Amino acid sequence: xxxxxxxxxxxxARLEAIRxxxxxxxxxxxxxxxxxxxxxxxxxxxxxxxxxxxxxxRVFGENRVQEAEAKWPALRAATPGIxxxxxxxxxxxxxxxxxxxxxxxxxxxxxxxxxxxxxEKARGASLPRLFIQVNTGEEAQKAGVFPREADAFIARARxxxxxxxxxLMCIPPVDEEPALHFxxxxxxxxxxxxxxxxxxxxxxxxxxxxxxxxxxxVGSALFGTRA
Ligand SMILES: *Cc1c(COP(=O)(O)O)cnc(C)c1O
Numbered sequence: 001x002x003x004x005x006x007x008x009x010x011x012x013a014r015l016e017a018i019r020x021x022x023x024x025x026x027x028x029x030x031x032x033x034x035x036x037x038x039x040x041x042x043x044x045x046x047x048x049x050x051x052x053x054x055x056x057x058r059v060f061g062e063n064r065v066q067e068a069e070a071k072w073p074a075l076r077a078a079t080p081g082i083x084x085x086x087x088x089x090x091x092x093x094x095x096x097x098x099x100x101x102x103x104x105x106x107x108x109x110x111x112x113x114x115x116x117x118x119x120e121k122a123r124g125a126s127l128p129r130l131f132i133q134v135n136t137g138e139e140a141q142k143a144g145v146f147p148r149e150a151d152a153f154i155a156r157a158r159x160x161x162x163x164x165x166x167x168l169m170c171i172p173p174v175d176e177e178p179a180l181h182f183x184x185x186x187x188x189x190x191x192x193x194x195x196x197x198x199x200x201x202x203x204x205x206x207x208x209x210x211x212x213x214x215x216x217x218v219g220s221a222l223f224g225t226r227a
Contacts, residue, residue, distance in 0.1 A: 011048075012055035014222050015039075018205075022216065025206035035209060038085050038198070040219030043226045046071050052222065053079050061106075061217050063088025065098050072101060086128075087169075087198075087217055089143040092116045099125055106131040106169040106198050106217075108157065109143045118161035129166045131198050131215075132157065134188060136181040137173035144170065147184060154192045167196025167214065178204040182211035 008014045022035055038061040041049050049060070049071070058081050062068035068084065076082045086102040089109065095116050098105070105128050108114060121127050132154060135144030145153045150168075157163045168189045172181035182199050189197055200208025202221035209216065220226060 011051035011222070015052055015055050015057055018218055018221055021206060022209060025209040029210045031209070031212075033214070035213065036215045038087070038215055038217045039222050040087065040201075040217050041071075041223065042067065042088075042219065044223045046075055048223055049075060053082070059083045059085065061085040061087040061219075062102075065090070065094045065101065068101050069097060085215075085217075095120065099128065102128050104129040104131065104166075106167075106215075107133045107143060108163075108165075109133045109135075109145060111153075111156070114153075114157045114161045114163060117163060121162065127163070130157075130163055131167040131169045131196065132165055133169045133171075134185055136170045136184050137176060139173055142171060147188060150188045151192060154194070165192075165194060167198055168194055169198035169215075171201075172199075172204070179207055179211065182208050182213070186212045 008017050018037065022037060026035055036059055038059050039052055039057050040061040042063045072084055083103045084101060085104040085106060086098055087106045089107055090098055090105065090113060092112055099120060108130050117127055133144035134150050135142050135146055138146050154165055157165055168185050170181055170185045172178040185197055185199055196214045197212050198215040198217065200213045200216040202218050205216040205218055
């Protein structure tokens with residue numbers, strides 16, 4: 001879709017448009033690996049989500065445990081193969097609920113949560129795939145480990161807590177060039193032997209793909225503006 005063209009009317013058309021833009025960005029970057037579209041359905045109800053499922057989308061992201069719990073068990077029961085990603089901060093008192101719902105956490109962001117995950121694992125829980133959130137802009141209001149703490153945090157998560165770390169995630173500051181943050185996240189991942197990068201949202205997923213994103217988290221471009 002080019003600027004000035006009308007926005008596709010249906011969820012299926014919007015999904016197709018995003019997928020086409022992802023493919024074009026991957027091609028432009030000379031990439032042949034698979035890039036996962038995480039459809040961010042926060043604030044949208046089952047009626048808005050079902051058309052995307054019908055159009056073939058299977059990977060979804062939610063930022064709140066309670067909201068996800070209200071919507072997803074029924075949607076999942078109706079369609080096999082749905083993968084649910086937690087993309088918002090997780091309180092340790094909601095960990096058990098989150099473990100029951102989500103396949104992937106993008107927001108491992110502190111020692112206490114790593115400890116709590118390790119304890120659940122010791123009790124026999126199977127853990128989700130884990131991404132560590134890095135607060136690349138060092139913003140006070142945002143979760144995530146600071147870039148200068150990231151290497152040590154990754155090492156402790158692996159060695160002290162026995163966690164397998166699949167990826168890193170970041171949310172760049174709204175008023176800064178996202179490319180700098182994507183490049184920083186990629187650098188931290190590479191030097192720590194981490195393969196997956198969750199970065200890029202509606203406004204900047206093509207840029208993120210250029211910097212190696214393996215998971216883009218797209219909400220409003222698929223579902224429309226959030227209330
Ligand atoms: C809401 C949200 C998104 C999606 O943002 P859009 O700009 O609507 O695409 C992505 N990541 C996180 C962590 C979010 O909370």
